Structures are given as structure tokens and as C-alpha cells.
Amino acid sequence: MPSTKAISAETPSLTLPTMVLWAFRSEGCLGPKVYSEVPDGGWGWIVAVAFFIVEAFTYGVIKSFGIFLKDLMCEFNESNSRVSWIISICVFVMTFTAPLSTVLSNRFGFQPVVMFGGLLISLGTISTAFTSYIHQIYVTIGIVAGLGYCLTFLPTVTILSQYFSRQRSLVTAMASTGESFAIFAFAPAFTELKTHIGWRYTIVVLGILQSTIIICGALLRPMIIRPKTTASCTQALQSRKQEIINSLPKAELNHSLSPDPGIPSHEKQEQGLRTREQEQDLRTGEQEQDLQTVEQQEEEEELLQAPPSYQAAGVQARNKLLDLSVLKEGSFACYAAFGLFATLGFFAPQLYVVELSASMGTERDKAAYMLSIMAVAEIFGRLSIGWLLSWGRVRKIFVLLGCVSLMCLVLVLFTIVNGFWGLALCCVLYGFLLGNIASTHIPMLAEDDVVGIKRMPLAVGIYVCIQSFAGLAGPPLGGILVDITQNYSSAFYSCAIGTGIGALFLGLVRPTKTGCLCTKKRISSHQHSPGAKHVIEDNVVPEEILDISPNPQAQS
Structure with missing residues (x-):
């Protein structure tokens, strides 16, 4: 009967980090979503709600921050222009560091980047309540929160565009109204709240509310396009992979142990052991190589299953983190x-x-x-x-x-x-x-x-x-x-x-x-040479004709 220690060693401990990692894996509740084509819905609606909230707590807060300007001027005895630099620095950092959000999203994915950005926003806003000089707010709101705004807004709007195709414009427009609704809600609500608890505690409340962006970031599940037509091929690869894995600990040692009259018994046994070890290593090496080959084929199959646009995007994201x-x-x-x-x-x-x-x-x-x-x-x-x-x-x-x-x-x-x-x-x-x-x-x-x-x-x-x-x-x-x-x-x-x-x-x-400008330049240069009319008519075809000419005789 196995001991208690042996049983506990064999059973994986369900710690909090283990549960979090499982949630973000493919089999977890927050792992990638697999579709046969761009869903135009599905989990994309959850992403749209997340973008609505992110829009409200980024641009909505930036445009509503003016309600604190008068309090900051009186508190720090500063001019209007010096206080206005808070938002100017914040917006500049938010937009100037946009390539950084692209690099981090391509390297680590949308979910961790947006969650980290939400953490920066919340910390930057809450720390503003403990400042003593206006220059400190330049750092807390302008740099820290501004960087957080960058890491949350752009990845969210990017992944939302990937979940929708035909309805992309409508869904993006609806989700982006979070900014306008936030202006309506935040301006009167926080103005009233200031009269009861003061501007410092009001900013703390705002920072706590902005921490909901972390939850929104966790909902940005990546999408995998896997057409149904290739399901049989994928199943065959999975079966082959499982077969190789099962055969690794059960390698057959097909070597005869029958004694040879011309060789002493102990020498024959030692020779047989050495030969069997070599054969087992060879078989195991071949099986591991087969397993690596199958895994590589699975990776290539997953990329080939995607439409051409997503194939190119996958290759490009792997090769370049920032493509200039x-x-x-x-x-x-x-x-x-x-x-x-x-x-x-x-x-x-x-x-x-x-x-x-x-x-x-x-x-x-x-x-x-x-x-x-x-x-x-x-x-x-x-x-x-x-x-x-x-x-x-x-x-x-x-x-x-x-x-x-x-x-x-x-x-x-x-x-x-x-x-x-x-x-x-x-x-x-x-x-x-x-x-x-x-x-x-x-x-x-x-x-x-x-x-x-x-x-x-x-x-x-x-x-x-x-x-x-x-x-x-x-x-x-x-x-x-x-x-x-x-x-x-x-x-x-x-x-x-x-x-x-x-x-x-x-x-x-x-x-x-479409190259219309270059085409016009080529036409004007050819018109001055003899025989240019034939060249132009044969090589320059309007785009509308290419789209609507189904008659095969038109090509003759």
C-alpha cells in the first residue's frame, strides 16, 4: 500500500498560480477560442463589452479630468497652464509609446499586456492622491497612467477588429460610445463626490474603479481559425502523436538471448546486454524524432488551416515584433x-x-x-x-x-x-x-x-x-x-x-x-512615343472592368 507521502507527491497541488496558468491555456476558460472562420460574434461580444469598459476608463477619464483642474490649482497654487500639462503629458505618453504596446502584444499576447496596463492605470491614479507637488502628478498621471492607457486601449481595439469582419464597423462604433457615456456619468458623479469626501479621496475611488480594466484584459481571449475541412487531418496527427507517446515506455527488445555454443555464457550475456541497450537507445531516439516531427507537422498544419491573411499575420508576428x-x-x-x-x-x-x-x-x-x-x-x-x-x-x-x-x-x-x-x-x-x-x-x-x-x-x-x-x-x-x-x-x-x-x-x-497615380504617370510618358496607344490599351485595364467582366470572350 503506497504511503501518504507518495500519494501526495503523485497528485499535483492545485495552487493559485497553477489554477491561473490552467485558465489561460487552450483547455482553460480563458484560453484561445477556436473558430472555423471569423465569427462576427461569439466571444467577440464579450470582447466588445470589455472594450466599452476600457474606453470609458481611458479616454472617458482623460476627457473628464477637467473637473479636478480647479482643485489642483488651489491645492498646489499653480497656474492653469502648468496644471493643463498633466493631460498633455498623459496623452503624449499614451500615443507616443504605441509601438511599445505593439511589441509587447506580439511578444506576450493581448491578455497580459492589457492586464498589466490596467494595473499601471490604477496605481498611477491612486498614487496621485498622495502627491505634494504638481511635478509628482506629471509622473503619476502623465507617465505611469499614460503608459497604462497605451497598453490597454490599442490591444483591445485590435483584437476586437479580429473577432468581426462584416459587422466590424458597427460593433466598434457601438463599443466606442463608452467614452461618451463616461463623460456623462463621471463628470456629475465625481463633482458631487468631491463635495463630500474631497478631491484626493475621489481620485482614490476613481483609481479603484479603473482596476476593472484588469478583468477586461483577462477576457481578451486570442482567436484561432481552424477550418472544419481539415479536421480529419488534425485527428490523424493527434492519433499518430498519441501512438508514439504510448510506445515510448514499451520499447520492444527483439534480441535473441539463446546461448551460442562458440561463445562463453557470461560474454554472450554481456554482449547481448550491450546490443540491447544500443538497440533500445536507437528505437527510443527514432520515436522521439518521430514525435518531434509530428509536433512540427501539427504546428505547420495549424498555420496552414488559417486563411491566407491570418497565415501571413502569424508568420509576421513571429519574425518581427515591430515592423517598420x-x-x-x-x-x-x-x-x-x-x-x-x-x-x-x-x-x-x-x-x-x-x-x-x-x-x-x-x-x-x-x-x-x-x-x-x-x-x-x-x-x-x-x-x-x-x-x-x-x-x-x-x-x-x-x-x-x-x-x-x-x-x-x-x-x-x-x-x-x-x-x-x-x-x-x-x-x-x-x-x-x-x-x-x-x-x-x-x-x-x-x-x-x-x-x-x-x-x-x-x-x-x-x-x-x-x-x-x-x-x-x-x-x-x-x-x-x-x-x-x-x-x-x-x-x-x-x-x-x-x-x-x-x-x-x-x-x-x-x-x-491601387497604383492609379503611377498608372497615370506611365500613360503620360507613353503618349509621347509612337505606338503608345497599343501599349496602353493592352496593359492598363481599369479596376472596375477587372471586377465585373465574367464574359470569357472579353479576354480574346
Whole structure:
């Protein structure tokens, strides 16, 4: 009868680390999800809810942090500009370190990166309550929490795009409304809470609530595409692997032990033992080699089972943690330039619309409603653009181009209208268009007109990093123009110019991707040479003809 110690040694202990590791393995409740194709739902709905919460506790908190600015100015006896640097540093760190989130996600996966980012956010926010100088808040909120925002937002929106295909735009738009709902909920709730417990304890409560991002990160289960047509091949590999494993401890020793009259007995036994040991080593080595071969075939089979886009993504993620080759693509370069200049148009209304309204004679109590009007319109903008793009009959990048162009006109309209209702109308239009653009400009990277779904995880970090420079330079630039001109309209003009330049670059994305610009150059160069007409007609075929010409006689 085996002893108690022997039994306990054979039975694995169910410790907390063991249970956590099991949960994140393939057989665990938080391990990878296996689908035969992109599900357009399934566990993706859980990921969408997680993204809603992450959006609320990242961008929602950043846009609502203004309720603490007056308390910080009084507490530390600092100016408005010095306190405003808290959010500027936070947004810059959040966007500039975007490539770092790409590298870490490719190396460790989405789940641990987002969970670690949620921990940084919670620690950075809670530690702010124990600061004594404004420079310390630059570190706690600006650097620590800002880095956490980066490690949570981008991986979450990236994996959400992978779970959806046909409904990607609609689901992303719906989930991104968490930011707008957070502005409604946090601003009045924390303002009221401050009157009872003070701003320091209120920030502690906020930091505790932000720790829910850690739970959201655990729900971001990676997805594996495994078509049903290859199930028989996978089953055969599993059977072969199990057969080899079972045969390892049962190796047959087919060597005769019958005595040879010409060899002494003890020599024959020693020779037989040596021969059997060599044969057993040889058999075991061959079986281990077979096992390694089968495991390698399983790995290759798993990659081959995925669609071509996911195959390329898997190979690329293994070979490169950060792929800068996307900068060589003209379509991505134009799209990154669009993001750089268009970001200049995202800050002025939120920062200066209240002061602009007050300068036009509106009471400050009524002027504060402008931000609420923007938030409501932004929710409708996010939902409407998601429904429109999921319709499937429009080219998404052209819709985004139309929204950016209209925003440029609305920014100019801010400086023309007079009175409360005129500015309120501009806030409605601006909030609606901002919702259209904010919920689509990052998922647009997954479209084939830009880089495609297979390269989106590698491109999104670089894209947001490029945006960070406009986010850092935009607010100070607007402030300098206001100080020079003593007119808040100048900030809106500068944003309109930046948005207009961004629209021009956005209009070049698709022609650059399809090669229309290069085709036109080749046509103009060939037109000056004799016989160029035949060459052009034979080699340059419009894309629309390639898509709709089913008649075989057309090729003759």
C-alpha cells in the first residue's frame, strides 16, 4: 500500500498560480477560442463589452479630468497652464509609446499586456492622491497612467477588429460610445463626490474603479481559425502523436538471448546486454524524432488551416515584433499624414468653445452646456457611422473623407455664427462628425485600402505614435495664437487648416494603394512615343472592368 507521502507527491497541488496558468491555456476558460472562420460574434461580444469598459476608463477619464483642474490649482497654487500639462503629458505618453504596446502584444499576447496596463492605470491614479507637488502628478498621471492607457486601449481595439469582419464597423462604433457615456456619468458623479469626501479621496475611488480594466484584459481571449475541412487531418496527427507517446515506455527488445555454443555464457550475456541497450537507445531516439516531427507537422498544419491573411499575420508576428516596413507603403504614409494633421482639429472645440461662447456674450452657466451638447451628438455620430459602414455598399474610406471635409467647414463655421443657438448648432455638427471620425480612423487600418487586417496589429502602433506629435503640439499652438491675436477664433482657424491638409492626404490613400497615380504617370510618358496607344490599351485595364467582366470572350 503506497504511503501518504507518495500519494501526495503523485497528485499535483492545485495552487493559485497553477489554477491561473490552467485558465489561460487552450483547455482553460480563458484560453484561445477556436473558430472555423471569423465569427462576427461569439466571444467577440464579450470582447466588445470589455472594450466599452476600457474606453470609458481611458479616454472617458482623460476627457473628464477637467473637473479636478480647479482643485489642483488651489491645492498646489499653480497656474492653469502648468496644471493643463498633466493631460498633455498623459496623452503624449499614451500615443507616443504605441509601438511599445505593439511589441509587447506580439511578444506576450493581448491578455497580459492589457492586464498589466490596467494595473499601471490604477496605481498611477491612486498614487496621485498622495502627491505634494504638481511635478509628482506629471509622473503619476502623465507617465505611469499614460503608459497604462497605451497598453490597454490599442490591444483591445485590435483584437476586437479580429473577432468581426462584416459587422466590424458597427460593433466598434457601438463599443466606442463608452467614452461618451463616461463623460456623462463621471463628470456629475465625481463633482458631487468631491463635495463630500474631497478631491484626493475621489481620485482614490476613481483609481479603484479603473482596476476593472484588469478583468477586461483577462477576457481578451486570442482567436484561432481552424477550418472544419481539415479536421480529419488534425485527428490523424493527434492519433499518430498519441501512438508514439504510448510506445515510448514499451520499447520492444527483439534480441535473441539463446546461448551460442562458440561463445562463453557470461560474454554472450554481456554482449547481448550491450546490443540491447544500443538497440533500445536507437528505437527510443527514432520515436522521439518521430514525435518531434509530428509536433512540427501539427504546428505547420495549424498555420496552414488559417486563411491566407491570418497565415501571413502569424508568420509576421513571429519574425518581427515591430515592423517598420509599413512606412514604405504609400497608402499608409498618406494615411499617417492624415492622422497627423487631422488630430490638430480635435482639440480646439473642447478647450475653447466655452470661452468662445462667453466672449460672444453667453452666460458661463449656459456656455458650459456646449460640451454636453457635443457629447450627446458624438454618441449619435458613432452609432450612425457604424450602421452606415456595416451596410456594405459604400467604400469606407470615401465616407471618412466626406466626414473630415465637413468637419473642416464646421470649424470655420464656429468663427462665423453668433449667439448661443448658433454655437449650439455648430457643437451638434462637430460632435456628430467627431463621433464619425473617432470611431473609424483606427479600425480603418484594417481595410484593404490602407494596410489590411493582417498588418493592422503592426501598423496601429506606428500610426498612433505619429499622431502623438500633433496631440502634443496642438494645444500649445492654439494657446499661442490666442495669446497673440487675443481672439479665440484663431485657434479654430488653425484647426480648420490642419484638418483640411489631413483631408488632402486622406484623398490620396486609395489612389496610392491601387497604383492609379503611377498608372497615370506611365500613360503620360507613353503618349509621347509612337505606338503608345497599343501599349496602353493592352496593359492598363481599369479596376472596375477587372471586377465585373465574367464574359470569357472579353479576354480574346
